[in-house]
Amino acid sequence: DLWSERTREQWEDLEERPAGDAREHAEWVAERFGGDPEGRGETPTDHDTVGAVATDGETVAAATSTGGRWLALAGRVGDVPQVGSGFYCTEAGGVSATGAGEDIARLNLSRRASQFLEDGLDAQAAADAVLAEFGDLAEGSAGLIVLTPDGDCGEAYNSEAMQTAIAGSV
Numbered sequence: 001d002l003w004s005e006r007t008r009e010q011w012e013d014l015e016e017r018p019a020g021d022a023r024e025h026a027e028w029v030a031e032r033f034g035g036d037p038e039g040r041g042e043t044p045t046d047h048d049t050v051g052a053v054a055t056d057g058e059t060v061a062a063a064t065s066t067g068g069r070w071l072a073l074a075g076r077v078g079d080v081p082q083v084g085s086g087f088y089c090t091e092a093g094g095v096s097a098t099g100a101g102e103d104i105a106r107l108n109l110s111r112r113a114s115q116f117l118e119d120g121l122d123a124q125a126a127a128d129a130v131l132a133e134f135g136d137l138a139e140g141s142a143g144l145i146v147l148t149p150d151g152d153c154g155e156a157y158n159s160e161a162m163q164t165a166i167a168g169s170v
Helices: 005-013 021-031 102-109 109-118 124-138
Strands: 050-056 060-065 085-092 095-098 142-147 152-157
Touching: 050 095, 050 142, 060 085, 060 095, 085 109, 095 102, 095 109, 102 109, 102 124, 109 124, 109 142, 124 142, 124 152
Parallel strands: none
Antiparallel strands: 050 060, 085 095, 095 142, 142 152
């Protein structure tokens, strides 16, 4: 059973439920929950994606986990499990991203940020550059964290908020 108590209650509280093909389902969700592609509220705490990028000074690893999308179509695969979209690593560095999954997947956001690292940009410049590019090509929100093997890190987001933290050893 993939339902949490909270999501089951949300489902049961609906007076009507989506039906029809994928387009009708998407329109139904948009009419009731607005244009927010994640289908959630607007408060900064109403997000559930967790991402991490770590290095041992030579190798970089990235991971991203999400609670999914409210009322998603059965079989929908979001950006998080797609290599290059929700996360990506190269010898130049690693990236973890979150936001409007369809736009992130379409633009392969994490891979694109890695390309900026490979082109010689530092972590913050790569994060800023890819988010600016994202803003030119998509209407949704996105945020990402970037880390290089030597510990240079950057972050960028176009949403109201995105909590980040940096930890390291001396």
